[in-house]
Amino acid sequence: MTRLYLSPPHLGDCEAAFVQEAFASNWIAPLGPQIDAFEREFCARVGALHAAAVSSGTAALHLAVRLVGVGPGDEVLCSTLTFVASAAPIVYQGASPVFVDSEPTSWNMDPSLLAEELDRCARRGRLPRAVILVHLYGQSADIDPIRAACDRHGVALIEDAAEALGATYHGLSPGTFGRIGIFSFNGNKIITTSGGGMLVSNDVALIREAKALATQARDPAPHYEHSRLGYNYRMSNVLAAVGRGQLLVLEERVRRRRWNFEFYRRTLEGVPGLRFMPEAPYGQSSRWLTIILIDPEEFGATAEDVRCALEDRDIESRPVWKPMHLQPVFRSARRVGGSVAEDLFRRGLCLPSGSQMTDCDLTRVVETILGCARSAGHFVRSRGSGPPAKALP
Ligand SMILES: *Cc1c(COP(=O)(O)O)cnc(C)c1O
DSSP, rough: OOOSSSSSOOOOOHHHHHHHHHHHHTOOSSSSSHHHHHHHHHHHHHHHEEEEEOOOHHHHHHHHHHHHTTOOEEEEESSSOGGGGGGHHHTTTOEEEEEEOOTTTTTSSHHHHHHHHHHHHHHHTTOOEEEEEOOGGGOOOOOOHHHHHHHHTTTTEEOOTOOOOTTOOOTBBBTTTSSEEEEEEOOOTSSSSOOOEEEEESSHHHHHHHHHHHHHHHOOSSSSSOSOOOOOOOOHHHHHHHHHHHTTHHHHHHHHHHHHHOOOOOOOOOOOTEEOOOOOOTTTOOSSEEEEEHHHHSSSSSSSHHHHHHHHBBBOOEEEEOOGSSSSGTTTTTTEOOOHHHHHHEEEEEEETTTTTTTHHHHHHHHHHHHHHHHTTTTOOOSOOOOOOOOOO
16 A cells, blocks of 8 residues: 555646746746746736746745835734744744734634734834735635734735635635735645745736845846845746646646545544534635544544554644744744634644545545544444545536
């Protein structure tokens, strides 16, 4: 039996042709026509006006916080339940993160907590420079009230949509509502360029500036002239070619990941002490990952027990992100709430969710999880290993 990974890359049929195009034109250098095309096609897909393709989602976030003027002494509010890359660029800029708790409906930043905190900051006369809103595990945060609170106080909204490409919020793509949105094409994301990221905005000047900073911030002169420092953050033309191919199969990948979720839900629903990450009513999750919550009392085993049982059968699973306010590196950071995120971390487990998983792979995961409940002495009726009744699209 081969190892089942959480979210491995999944190539389509067209990537090689686009890469071949890049090779045939001898355009291997960073920048080139594949990049321009990828940016254009990406904008059309998510509904943004302008985009800059960069070397990673982290690079995109670093550019974003710098572009909205985050600097030493500033505070930046950020979702606490996320991957470290959401918050690290705040510190790269010499600013301090303040971590905001999740709400139970979407697991993303709690709009009321954020609004209260912004009001409090305004009263003491020290507003944060920006808010970094993360859209977790393929599900959009509740953007409207969050954007309204930011607008009320004139605070820049940056959306970390690294995990949410293909999701919707009232029919539109998360990542396109704030001043800047970022996406990631890391190997484990819903589509990949092996490594890469995208920064989108409706402000053309901002994207022009992002591209300048991402190519060492050269002043306009025939020689190399620099009045400020930039970075080497641009995506290569070859990887943009891979991205173009991946963009063509995005829709299919979303459908497949949602199918994985449906399979898990139908085969595990009703098991005592086991619940799924909810889907908020305002949009559609891409179900980048399927996540279960385990109540050890009811289920008879902890999330860690289940993780170990899966690992014994060569199946990768992972706990939900450890909240940033619990991370040793951020121990002195300010925080607003935190108990919801802590609870999700304690009980949550991310299941294999790759878009090339077969029903047989999914059954292997389900049977192992059911086995944990059974060995804990609970009577769990297996629903058989047949696929859900609905046909695969
Ligand atoms: C993956 C990820 C990033 C970083 O993207 P990279 O391309 O890996 O640098 C940022 N934020 C979140 C929430 C992510 O999941």
